[in-house]
Amino acid sequence: MQIGLGLWLFAVALGTSMLGGVLGMASGIFIVPVLTMFGRIDMHTAVGASLVSVIACSCASAAPFLKGLTNVRLAILLETATTSGALCGVFLAGWIPTQYLFLLFALILLLSAQQMLARRKDKDDASSVQRLPLGMTLMYGAGLISALLGIGSGVLKIPALDTALRLPIKVSSATSNFMIGVTAAASAAAYFARGEIVTSVAAPVALGSVVGAALGARILINVPAQRLRLMFSVILVILAAQMLLAAFGINPFGPRS
Amino acid sequence: MKAETATSGQLEGLLGRLLHYGTLAASGLVALGLALSVASGPLGLGIAAAGIALFILLPALRVTVMLGFFLRAGDYRYSAIAALVLLIISFSFFIGTR
Numbered sequence: 436m437q438i439g440l441g442l443w444l445f446a447v448a449l450g451t452s453m454l455g456g457v458l459g460m461a462s463g464i465f466i467v468p469v470l471t472m473f474g475r476i477d478m479h480t481a482v483g484a485s486l487v488s489v490i491a492c493s494c495a496s497a498a499p500f501l502k503g504l505t506n507v508r509l510a511i512l513l514e515t516a517t518t519s520g521a522l523c524g525v526f527l528a529g530w531i532p533t534q535y536l537f538l539l540f541a542l543i544l545l546l547s548a549q550q551m552l553a554r555r556k557d558k559d560d561a562s563s564v565q566r567l568p569l570g571m572t573l574m575y576g577a578g579l580i581s582a583l584l585g586i587g588s589g590v591l592k593i594p595a596l597d598t599a600l601r602l603p604i605k606v607s608s609a610t611s612n613f614m615i616g617v618t619a620a621a622s623a624a625a626y627f628a629r630g631e632i633v634t635s636v637a638a639p640v641a642l643g644s645v646v647g648a649a650l651g652a653r654i655l656i657n658v659p660a661q662r663l664r665l666m667f668s669v670i671l672v673i674l675a676a677q678m679l680l681a682a683f684g685i686n687p688f689g690p691r692s
Numbered sequence: 693m694k695a696e697t698a699t700s701g702q703l704e705g706l707l708g709r710l711l712h713y714g715t716l717a718a719s720g721l722v723a724l725g726l727a728l729s730v731a732s733g734p735l736g737l738g739i740a741a742a743g744i745a746l747f748i749l750l751p752a753l754r755v756t757v758m759l760g761f762f763l764r765a766g767d768y769r770y771s772a773i774a775a776l777v778l779l780i781i782s783f784s785f786f787i788g789t790r
Contacts, residue, residue, distance in 0.1 A: 438730055487744055494750050495715045498708035507704060511758055511774055518780040525784055616711075620751035621781045627748055628788025635729075638722050638740040641747060645719045 441639045443474070448488055448643025453651035454667075455492075462644060463489040463586035464547055467540065468674040472681065476636060478533045479626075482585030484637040486623040488644040489587045493616030495645050496652065504609035506602070513610075514617050516571040517578035517592075521621035524582025528622075531583065537682035540584050544675035547590045548668040570599040582622035587615040703761045707754055714753065718746040752781050 447469050448462065455462035463485045470481040497505070573595035577588035589611050596607030626632050725740025759774035 441726065441730075487747055490747050490751060491715065491718070494711045494747070494754075495719075498712040501704040501708040501711075503704075505704070507707065507758070508770060511755070511770065511777060514755075514777045515773060515780070518777055518784075522780055522784050522787075525787065616751040617755060617777065617781070620748050621784045623748045624752075624781055624785035625788035627745065628785050632744060634725075634737050634741045634744060637744050638726055638737075641744060642719060642722045642726065645715060 437635075440474075441635065444470075444484075444636060444639040445643040447474075448640040449647040449650075452488070452492060452644040452647030455648075455651065462492060462647070463584075464544065464590070464671075465674070466640065466644075467585050468544070468678060470636075470640075471537075472674075472677050478536055479528070479631055480633050480636055482528075482583075483623070483626045483632040484640045485585035486581075486619045486626060487632060487637045487641045489581075489585070489619040490616050490623060491641045491644045492648045493587065493612055493619070495648050497613055497616070500609035500612060504605055505613045506606055506610050507613070509600075509602075510610050510614045513571065513574045513595075514614055516574035517581070517588075517614060517618040518621040520575040520578025520580075521582040521618055522578075522625075524579040525622050525625040527579070528583055534682045534684070536583060537678045539580070541675040541678035541682065543580060543584065543586065543590060544671050544678060548671035548675070550590055550594070551664050551668045551671065566599045566601075570595050573599055578618050578621070581615075581618050587619060589615060703758065706757060706761070710754060710757055711750065714746070714750040718743045718750065721746060752778065755781070 448466060451462040451465040451469070455465065466485040466488055467478075467481045470476040470484065471478055474481075476484075501507075573591055577591035577595065580586065580591060581588040592611040592614060593607060596602045596611055597604065600607075602610065623632065721743030722740050723743075725736045725738070725743055727736070728739060729736025755774055755778050759771055759778060762768075762771040762774055
């Protein structure tokens with residue numbers, strides 16, 4: 436394999452996972468745009484590598500949250516919906532033209548930017564699990580998007596847990612992170628069996644993600660959270676604009692030399 | 693972990709350890725494989741691929757542990773739910789091989 440490409444992939448995964456860890460979001464949403472836009476890596480290969488990274492991050496960070504925050508019973512119940520969605524996504528992934536995937540990705544990036552700026556507030560009646568059918572429907576959608584785009588879909592899981600099921604913020608973040616691994620595994624299993632997970636791309640990305648997530652959890656950054664959120668929203672909007680351009684066949688960054 | 697919350701806390705502790713050591717093992721395989729691939733090529737990539745497979749398998753193992761725990765606790769409702777999730781993941785792998 437090419438050592439240069441491997442190191443670049445490792446560095447990208449390390450950087451995005453570290454920053455993602457600081458903000459409490461998965462790095463998948465950054466990995467696919469960076470690999471396809473800057474690395475000129477094929478969309479399906481990027482999605483496969485990103486799914487492995489998403490699983491790695493979810494597993495690596497699960498243990499501390501399991502001591503009291505993660506609702507494992509609710510997680511396994513909702514996972515029936517997320518894995519069903521992922522299974523449908525696996526079927527659809529081969530059919531949908533790449534430019535539509537770019538378009539969908541741009542939409543999800545904008546949604547994430549909006550969510551990052553909006554403050555999450557605990558509901559007053561955050562006591563019991565409510566509106567389960569709405570929650571399950573959102574989870575199905577989250578699984579579908581996760582399989583198509585190679586992201587953890589925290590952007591859809593968190594509103595489902597916060598708003599539809601009215602869980603406290605910390606519980607919904609921990610439960611979402613816990614569920615992301617199983618959701619991504621449901622689609623990654625099919626990608627792996629199809630031979631669509633390219634080891635020379637996925638291995639450095641997975642390793643970089645684990646190291647990055649571990650570092651991100653330890654490093655304290657001296658930037659006010661609000662400014663960091665604003666900065667990240669701007670990055671998400673820029674990536675969304677690039678994905679939109681790519682959907683129409685324009686890539687401002689030339690082919691990788 | 694408090695003793696009085698043993699039944700529920702036990703499961704969470706078990707899952708936490710599984711995911712922690714599983715991540716270490718899978719990352720170790722991937723790192724070893726990548727290091728070897730720089731030196732010798734194909735063998736290294738094979739080991740790295742095994743590490744990736746272990747990563748993908750970890751969440752399925754986590755669901756299997758949950759299934760076993762619920763069965764032992766006599767909680768058949770949640771056993772069925774865990775079995776369904778496991779079935780969906782297996783089915784996904786199966787359609788990928790075809």
